[in-house]
Amino acid sequence: MKTYVNPVYSYTRPAELDRSGARRPVLIVGAGPVGLAAAIDLGQRGVPVLVVDDDHTVSVGSRAICYAKRALEILDRLGCGQQVVDKGIGWNVGKVFFRDELVYRFDLLPEPGHRRPAFVNLQQYWFEQYLVERAQQIPGVELRWDSRVVGVAPREDNVDVTVATVDGDYTICCDWLIAADGSRSAVRKMLGVEWEGQVFRDRFLIADIHMTSDFPTERWFWFDPPFHPNQSTLLHRQADDVWRIDFQLGWNADPEEEKKPERIMPRLRAMLGESAKFDIEWASVYTFACRRMQRFRHGRVIFAGDAAHVVSPFGARGANSGIQDVDNLVWKLDLVLKGLAPDALLDSYDFERTHAADENILNSTRATDFITPKSNASRTFRDAVLALAKHHPFARKLVNSGRLSVPAVLFDSPLNTPDRDPDFASGPGAMVPGAPAADAPIEGPDGDWLLDSLGGDFVLLDFGTTVPMREVAALAAGANRCRVVHVGPASQGGITLEDVRGLAAARYDARPGTVYLVRPDQHICARWRAFDPKAVRAAIARATCNA
Amino acid sequence: MATLNTEPNLAAPDDFYEQLIATHRGLSDEESAVLNAKLVLLLANHIGDPDVLAQAMAVARQGVADEKGGAAV
Numbered sequence: 360m361k362t363y364v365n366p367v368y369s370y371t372r373p374a375e376l377d378r379s380g381a382r383r384p385v386l387i388v389g390a391g392p393v394g395l396a397a398a399i400d401l402g403q404r405g406v407p408v409l410v411v412d413d414d415h416t417v418s419v420g421s422r423a424i425c426y427a428k429r430a431l432e433i434l435d436r437l438g439c440g441q442q443v444v445d446k447g448i449g450w451n452v453g454k455v456f457f458r459d460e461l462v463y464r465f466d467l468l469p470e471p472g473h474r475r476p477a478f479v480n481l482q483q484y485w486f487e488q489y490l491v492e493r494a495q496q497i498p499g500v501e502l503r504w505d506s507r508v509v510g511v512a513p514r515e516d517n518v519d520v521t522v523a524t525v526d527g528d529y530t531i532c533c534d535w536l537i538a539a540d541g542s543r544s545a546v547r548k549m550l551g552v553e554w555e556g557q558v559f560r561d562r563f564l565i566a567d568i569h570m571t572s573d574f575p576t577e578r579w580f581w582f583d584p585p586f587h588p589n590q591s592t593l594l595h596r597q598a599d600d601v602w603r604i605d606f607q608l609g610w611n612a613d614p615e616e617e618k619k620p621e622r623i624m625p626r627l628r629a630m631l632g633e634s635a636k637f638d639i640e641w642a643s644v645y646t647f648a649c650r651r652m653q654r655f656r657h658g659r660v661i662f663a664g665d666a667a668h669v670v671s672p673f674g675a676r677g678a679n680s681g682i683q684d685v686d687n688l689v690w691k692l693d694l695v696l697k698g699l700a701p702d703a704l705l706d707s708y709d710f711e712r713t714h715a716a717d718e719n720i721l722n723s724t725r726a727t728d729f730i731t732p733k734s735n736a737s738r739t740f741r742d743a744v745l746a747l748a749k750h751h752p753f754a755r756k757l758v759n760s761g762r763l764s765v766p767a768v769l770f771d772s773p774l775n776t777p778d779r780d781p782d783f784a785s786g787p788g789a790m791v792p793g794a795p796a797a798d799a800p801i802e803g804p805d806g807d808w809l810l811d812s813l814g815g816d817f818v819l820l821d822f823g824t825t826v827p828m829r830e831v832a833a834l835a836a837g838a839n840r841c842r843v844v845h846v847g848p849a850s851q852g853g854i855t856l857e858d859v860r861g862l863a864a865a866r867y868d869a870r871p872g873t874v875y876l877v878r879p880d881q882h883i884c885a886r887w888r889a890f891d892p893k894a895v896r897a898a899i900a901r902a903t904c905n906a
Numbered sequence: 907m908a909t910l911n912t913e914p915n916l917a918a919p920d921d922f923y924e925q926l927i928a929t930h931r932g933l934s935d936e937e938s939a940v941l942n943a944k945l946v947l948l949l950a951n952h953i954g955d956p957d958v959l960a961q962a963m964a965v966a967r968q969g970v971a972d973e974k975g976g977a978a979v
Contacts, residue, residue, distance in 0.1 A: 735939075740946075740947070754951075
């Protein structure tokens with residue numbers, strides 16, 4: 360590769376090889392996006408964490424490249440969102456072509472007043488490098504490279520993990536093990552846990568090329584283009600003038616042959632023209648599956664990211680859902696470790712994130728069925744949809760080149776307190792219990808965006824500053840600390856935000872007196888038209904399994 | 907729940923039928939399949955009601971490929 364040199368993270372001989380080490384609260388297997396995000400989140404909460412990875416560098420090849428708005432907001436909380444956004448390529452617009460005609464254009468973020476775009480494209484190696492750098496800044500986070508997990512012995516109260524290094528094996532005891540070791544998870548195999556799902560009989564070629572071009576920064580998807588007949592092609596721009604081109608090849612393609620430059624170049628020439636100047640950075644041929652583990656929590660071993668669930672790449676629902684797994688898991692694990700919540704709270708991770716995985720698998724499977732029709736009838740309908748889409752708006756809604764990642768709404772979560780005030784908005788995008796908190800431009804002490812003021816604690820969002828000062832102090836002093844954030848007139852207790860454009864009140868369907876209880880992962884868990892201290896305490900207890 | 911109307915609803919059934927067949931005139935089997943697919947999509951969008959559409963799909967599937975049980979899918 361011309362544009363990136365993989366860093367080498369050095370292995371150091373661990374002390375445990377010479378004497379048995381202390382028990383660790385959390386051990387994470389895998390230093391990919393998910394494991395690193397979990398380490399940073401735990402570290403920021405003051406939980407010492409050890410990460411082991413069987414390699415000594417970041418991703419080889421660009422792999423996951425599309426990071427969605429919600430993942431970027433989570434990264435903001437983890438202290439590396441800005442780096443990813445600065446280096447990456449933001450985009451909101453996608454175009455779909457059928458043969459040589461544009462049939463459909465979509466804008467994923469049509470309204471202004473959001474800090475982050477719908478998507479940022481960035482090669483996974485950059486993404487991981489920023490996370491490694493951030494993790495290294497946090498005291499209590501230790502990363503161990505060239506350290507391969509070869510044994511996992513789960514017990515009632517702890518897990519013994521055996522790690523192999525060039526100097527020999529050692530065993531570490533931890534309270535909790537997070538398995539973030541990817542789709543071929545060694546931990547999953549060692550536990551002997553099967554996972555089920557659907558394997559798709561199709562092959563795709565990824566070619567990353569380095570090219571200076573004035574193509575717009577948009578996602579372009581072609582069905583049956585003249586340069587690649589009967590198959591689909593996807594184009595994404597990445598950082599450093601690197602472009603990702605995804606060619607559907609069909610099931611009968613030979614993966615070894617198709618990886619060769621002499622096979623790839625004619626495909627690229629046909630697409631980009633004879634005069635285009637480019638170099639191949641990286642190429643890979645892949646197949647994919649949609650499947651998940653039945654349970655993500657196995658006692659004290661908790662699975663996250665690709666280790667727990669995988670989807671097809673159409674929709675960018677892999678890494679983005681893994682980051683959301685972390686967001687969901689870490690605050691719960693932190694409360695359990697601090698003795699502020701029973702370990703049953705971790706079952707809600709399983710409940711909420713298996714639901715999210717099902718949603719991702721459903722969307723991904725539907726997109727795959729559209730892109731890779733499995734019968735003549737399916738293909739006929741697909742082509743009919745595309746033919747109609749050019750002139751008839753209704754058909755554009757049926758075109759499915761990937762339903763792009765949006766955060767799961769945790770509708771039926773046992774941590775939610777159902778609405779008792781009947782007049783709240785509840786349609787799509789409404790801040791119903793379970794919804795991810797919407798961002799909005801504000802003016803406040805922690806910057807210009809609402810989500811930055813929410814941070815990673817329980818927050819009571821107080822529209823109109825109606826929560827009395829003594830209650831602000833009482834909530835802050837409770838076992839499960841809850842900060843009050845006022846939107847509106849200043850108060851002496853808690854911080855105050857000014858809703859400069861009225862968008863916070865609009866997005867939260869708020870009137871003076873409306874209060875929202877927001878979880879540490881910035882999902883709404885309760886809302887009321889008037890502050891009621893008893894109800895707020897009960898909702899916090901419910902959201903922490905302390906009810 | 908809205909119910910699929912399978913009682914006579916076409917004012918001039920013979921006219922409709924003639925028009926339907928005429929629409930396919932001169933087409934290959936493959937082209938006819940495309941036309942039918944477009945027609946289904948247009949009409950489905952016009953109807954809109956998911957219950958009615960589900961009932962229509964179930965009725966259409968009845969008696970086709972009986973060995974598979976004829977289940978609506």
